[in-house]
Amino acid sequence: MTQLKFNLDMDELTEQILNSNLNAATKGLAVAIFNAYMEAERDAHVQAKTRERSEERQDMRNGYYERDYTLPVGRLRLRVPRTRSGAFSTGLFEKYQRMDQSLVLSLVESVVSGVSTRKVTKIVEALCGESVSKSFISDIMKRLDPEIEAFRTRPLNLKQYRYLYVDAMYIKVRENHRVVSKAVYIAQGINEGNFREVLGFMVSEEESEQAWTAFFQDLRHRGLTLPKLIISDAHAGLKAAIRKEFVGSAWQRCTFHFTTNITHAMPRKDSTEQRRLLKRIFNAETPQHAKSCKAEFEAFVADDPKYEKALDILDAGFEDAIQFMMEPQAHHVSLKTSNSLERINREIRRREKVIGIFPNIDSALRLIGSILLDCHEVMTATNRKFLKD
Template identity: 35%
Template sequence: MTAPSIIDPTEFLHEQLSQASPDLLRQMLTTFINTLMSADADSVCGAGWGERSEQRTNTRNGYRHRDFDTRAGTIDVAIPKLRNGSYFPDWLLERRRRAERALTTVVATCYLLGVSTRRMEKLVESLGITKLSKSQVSVMAADLDAQVAEFRSRPLDQGPYTFVAADALVLKVREGGRVVNVHALLATGVNADGHREILGLQVTSAEDGAGWLGFFRDLTARGLSGVRLVTSDAHAGLVSAIGATLPGATWQRCRTHYAANLMAATPKASWPWVRALLHSVYDQPDAASVHAQFDRVLDAVADKLPKVSEHLDTARADVLAFTSFPKELWRQIWSNNPSERLNREIRRRTDVVGIFPDRDSLIRLVGAVLAEQHDEWVEGRRYLGLEVLARSRVTAVPDTTGDSSEEVTSTDTIPALSA
């Protein structure tokens, strides 16, 4: 096989498309790569293929064939040989490693999903790749482990992280010959530039206070700072860990989780109208209206449902913590719903596995998903505007203009300072 030094793109493309064979992309890729290598070899020789020139410094001496694994399949590339010295296309091939980096990711993902080596070989053969060894799979997995470990331990130096959301997912792992539930503790935050970040991932045996305390201590040790609000469910260990590691941060009880808790305390026949009353609280235009409507809800249920009224009154400060921040942010901070898409993506991958063989494989898969999502968030549009973030970081001060001891919210301090 010889690699021509030039091709007519129009004629070549028309010829290939007219054939419309199943290997069209592979054939076209082979031709283009061989043409590029031929042109590169011509520049090394100082003259074109078959051309007589005084500037020639070397001559061709045939070709040596190498298999090159690509996403289009394994192709046969013809590397030009020289009479003096050697030519190797470092811009295309890595010595003793010819697989594309993208292909490495695909095969590593198959490994993560629990696909056996035999099934994986069939999979890559269907993609046109002819060989895959167990050692290659092990190297790919180790490479991915290193990337995930680096991501999980990176410094959190893009703060202050004004808003943080914490959640946990229950997954199944095989340990000691039996299947047990473990908890993947997750935290996301909004950095100083207004972008969301994946802050951390840890896997614990139980979602208890010790697990959450260790998790948040790790986050603060890596640089988590400037937190004004943490949104989560009402897990006692989680709330205690927030208070112990993030002094000055307010806790917002997720409105979605709270609605589920309130439903459990409400008679089934009464839940539709209680739910409607609860939702009316969040539909108010400003903080004062939210608190006034909450009072009306308490009055509406006090006589008929005293236990529901007590439940609401006890949770009031935690459920309405979002009202201390600008109205533009309420939908992003009053619940963990913005993180549901992330949770669904994790579940989509982990459901394929079902039961993980060990914790390392769980961390490898979930960590890879989180690292991928983190990159998308950082490279995408801002989650929150810089101006509203700046207003959110203004410290609330006591209102000394009257007899009331209520505090002025962060949005109200700006005109007071300028007065």
């Protein structure tokens, strides 16, 4: 048998080595253990000692070849046993490949978390003594594609979604040797249990009715039923697509964006009281109370021509901005704005800033999909409901 005599359970010891760090085991010990493990594997395959004549012998030993094996503890140089027939093959690399996978996953997590490619190469060099190219990082990130595609195309007919939040943000992508702007469309739903879910996303051309319609049609084809209320900003193409694809659903204009539009039309100086009165309108609990607050605001600024434009904006969007008041009062604070989806957008933006310009659409889908999948898993794993009962 092998010259290295170990009175230990090799499976258990190898597992301990693989799950350890440099403080618990050195690279040298890992090499010794792995080499001994493979030697024992070959002995079991040959079924005879060195130069032993035996009817049970299955093969002849035929030296070794060297192979590098990378683990989180570093790069190991191993002596892999061979046999004359070539029939012997160690199971160590396949059996413990998950440790290579853990390194790969750590790189993927680094990229998704917003670590630049340059920094990732330094991480790899620190861990393994090896540098990697951008194409290597790209190839690693492609391992996420099946999971992201399954998440992006999953059926939506297994649950009912009462409320739907939609929004778009812009990114820069290289396309045909030019840097162009692309829109990222995102939908968030509130299910019957009052938990949030990311329902879908799409990277396409700049915001338009056609693009929003295509996005909504994908959601509907996947089984999304008519929500009671759709919350978004007032982009003209978005509104038109909502009217077309969600006939029977009410539309809630985000009150944050709406009040911002109104205040931008108001004087900046000496308008503290006017702004307080405007804010009261959308803090009202009922439509009747909101109308009363609106009348109070209008009366307060009626004699000042500087507020004419602000009053016109308020009149035009008032009804759409108080649709949330038809829902349970406990839900008002969450339904009157699209802030919960805006927070997801900011998380994407934080990590996207590291990249700056995506090299292609696929890379944008991959990174954004990874972030949204992570957000979705956090939303669905918690026991904390988004809306109060």
